[in-house]
Amino acid sequence: MLEIISGISVKKVDEGFVLDKGISSHKLMENAALAFCNWFERHYQRNDKVGIFCGHGNNGGDGLAIARMLWRKGYDVIVFLVGENNEPSPDCKLNRELLPDKLPALSMSHEDIAHMEYDLNIVVDALLGVGINRPLEGDYKNLVNKLNSLSGLTKISIDIPTGLPSDDCLAGDAFIADITLSFQSPKFSLLFPEHANYVGQLKVVDIGINQFYLSQFSEGKFYVQKKDIALRHKNFSRFSHKGDFGKVMLVGGSFGSMGAIRMSSEAALRTGSGLACCMVPGCGVDIMQVSLPEAQVWAKKDSDCIDADYLGYNFDRFDAVGVGPGMGTHDTTAEFLRGFLTKYKGPIVVDADGLNILAKHPEQLSLLADRSILTPHLLEFERLAGHCKNHKDRLQKASDFSKKHKVIIVLKGAHTCITFPDGRQFFNSTGNKHMATGGSGDILTGMITSFLGQGYSFENAALCAVFHHGLSGEIASADKKRGTIATDIIKSIPLSYLRLGIE
Numbered sequence: 001m002l003e004i005i006s007g008i009s010v011k012k013v014d015e016g017f018v019l020d021k022g023i024s025s026h027k028l029m030e031n032a033a034l035a036f037c038n039w040f041e042r043h044y045q046r047n048d049k050v051g052i053f054c055g056h057g058n059n060g061g062d063g064l065a066i067a068r069m070l071w072r073k074g075y076d077v078i079v080f081l082v083g084e085n086n087e088p089s090p091d092c093k094l095n096r097e098l099l100p101d102k103l104p105a106l107s108m109s110h111e112d113i114a115h116m117e118y119d120l121n122i123v124v125d126a127l128l129g130v131g132i133n134r135p136l137e138g139d140y141k142n143l144v145n146k147l148n149s150l151s152g153l154t155k156i157s158i159d160i161p162t163g164l165p166s167d168d169c170l171a172g173d174a175f176i177a178d179i180t181l182s183f184q185s186p187k188f189s190l191l192f193p194e195h196a197n198y199v200g201q202l203k204v205v206d207i208g209i210n211q212f213y214l215s216q217f218s219e220g221k222f223y224v225q226k227k228d229i230a231l232r233h234k235n236f237s238r239f240s241h242k243g244d245f246g247k248v249m250l251v252g253g254s255f256g257s258m259g260a261i262r263m264s265s266e267a268a269l270r271t272g273s274g275l276a277c278c279m280v281p282g283c284g285v286d287i288m289q290v291s292l293p294e295a296q297v298w299a300k301k302d303s304d305c306i307d308a309d310y311l312g313y314n315f316d317r318f319d320a321v322g323v324g325p326g327m328g329t330h331d332t333t334a335e336f337l338r339g340f341l342t343k344y345k346g347p348i349v350v351d352a353d354g355l356n357i358l359a360k361h362p363e364q365l366s367l368l369a370d371r372s373i374l375t376p377h378l379l380e381f382e383r384l385a386g387h388c389k390n391h392k393d394r395l396q397k398a399s400d401f402s403k404k405h406k407v408i409i410v411l412k413g414a415h416t417c418i419t420f421p422d423g424r425q426f427f428n429s430t431g432n433k434h435m436a437t438g439g440s441g442d443i444l445t446g447m448i449t450s451f452l453g454q455g456y457s458f459e460n461a462a463l464c465a466v467f468h469h470g471l472s473g474e475i476a477s478a479d480k481k482r483g484t485i486a487t488d489i490i491k492s493i494p495l496s497y498l499r500l501g502i503e
């Protein structure tokens with residue numbers, strides 16, 4: 001699991017690793033540059049004209065090393081030097097000296113920036129990295145704004161777009177990248193929705209600092225990738241029966257909103273549940289039975305929403321229950337939820353209108369069993385936890401809320417963040433904007449409930465479900481892009497398992 005560490009710690013990791021392993025900081029920079037070039041070679045042609053803009057710190061040093069390596073590989077490279085009035089860092093200085101004589105390197109004066117006209121296909125931003133300690137000013141600011149105004153070329157940031165602070169929200173200007181290639185672990189602020197347009201696609205490349213070493217600097221924040229997830233799955237044997245795969249109940253739906261619970265239920269089945277039963281109002285029985293014959297249905301005749309009469313049902317026969325999709329927030333439904341939370345002490349997932357009811361009746365929060373999983377999107381979270389100034393504040397509030405109520409918060413969005421009561425936060429790496437389509441959250445509810453029902457720990461259920469949900473979204477949208485709809489994501493759940501070699 002990749003550690004997400006603060007900018008200050010990056011510096012300590014860097015210095016400590018160099019001391020501990022007896023390698024030079026120059027060698028570490030060479031590793032970083034090589035990792036960048038290996039990635040670059042896989043994506044770009046040698047006839048592309050590459051402009052590499054280098055500052056006076058170690059980020060600039062990376063850019064200079066990259067320029068030298070790409071030029072040696074036969075790329076058409078021009079280096080632009082900025083901040084020459086500042087004292088360069090030692091490794092930046094060394095890499096300036098190591099630039100081959102024949103490689104064009106231009107010092108950018110004030111005037112050059114104002115009148116810059118080069119025919120480039122690719123701009124590489126190696127101006128400033130995690131060492132930024134104030135908003136951009138002077139030449140750096142002018143150049144970043146100039147580069148941002150260029151269109152029709154690919155813009156790549158090294159480690160972090162110049163101008164973005166590594167742990168805080170942006171104040172001022174920043175480079176707008178199409179792709180950001182972050183070294184070793186993603187910097188915290190790259191995961192904030194406010195910065196999405198600056199970061200573009202996020203890639204993380206290994207530069208050889210091992211995770212064991214990094215874990216000394218752990219701040220309890222992790223970036224979850226494919227290799228972290230495969231091992232968290234349970235193995236089922238040749239003799240496994242329906243019971244081993246779990247019986248789950250999905251509660252929700254109301255007149256005119258039956259699609260949500262239908263999708264949650266199908267997602268639970270596609271995730272592998274042995275049995276899925278849905279509890280719906282009477283008006284939804286035909287819809288469920290016709291559209292999802294694999295699910296059992298339990299309902300009260302002639303009802304339009306789940307009400308307190310549903311409390312007579314024996315929920316204890318289920319291994320896990322998901323509650324909320326399409327359920328509405330009627331008073332009688334709130335009464336049901338109060339009774340249900342009092343009665344059922346197995347693993348639960350609360351989503352959508354279940355969360356909206358909790359926001360309207362905060363006294364019900366104390367009824368949640370420890371480690372209940374709540375899956376709010378950003379707005380649902382604010383209804384529960386109050387207004388958030390920005391994403392950093394929101395993440396802190398998620399941590400406080402999780403600790404206070406001893407629940408797991410799955411804060412949905414790009415890089416969905418899973419927060420545990422002990423303060424750990426896991427950021428997901430899968431998914432894309434095409435998942436921002438009605439119903440995709442209902443699918444996640446079904447998936448988490450399914451994993452809980454299969455006997456996964458709370459942690460593994462949340463992590464595996466969020467990862468597969470995102471990967472299913474990526475697979476579904478590969479050819480449908482903007483036309484992707486939620487049911488496409490459900491159909492791709494089996495393919496997501498296959499990508500991880502899980503049968």
Ligand SMILES: NC(=O)C1=CN([C@@H]2O[C@H](COP(=O)(O)OP(=O)(O)OC[C@H]3O[C@@H](n4cnc5c(N)ncnc54)[C@H](OP(=O)(O)O)[C@@H]3O)[C@@H](O)[C@H]2O)[C@@H](O)CC1
Pocket residue numbers: 010011013014028029032055056057058059060061062086089127128129130131132133134135136137140158159160183184207
């Ligand atoms: N372990 C790792 O991950 C590795 C990290 N590596 C790389 O190192 C990068 C971090 O390097 P870094 O610390 O030298 O910082 P960087 O941002 O290049 O320059 C900071 C300089 O800029 C200045 N300055 C600050 N704000 C400013 C402003 N607004 N406008 C103008 N100037 C400003 C400030 O000086 P000041 O002016 O305050 O005296 C300071 O001297 C990291 O992002 C990664 O690319 C890899 O090489 C290897 C392994």
Ligand SMILES: Nc1ncnc2c1ncn2[C@@H]1O[C@H](COP(=O)(O)OP(=O)(O)O)[C@@H](O)[C@H]1O
Pocket residue numbers: 377412413414415416430431432433434435436437438439440441442443444469470
């Ligand atoms: N830009 C994005 N990148 C990655 N995942 C996204 C993005 N937008 C939305 N998602 C995912 O799609 C789901 C949307 O959930 P939600 O907002 O509850 O939708 P609904 O209420 O329509 O079911 C979440 O799991 C979220 O993480």
Ligand SMILES: [K+]
Pocket residue numbers: 059125126127128129157158159160161162
């Ligand atoms: K940069």
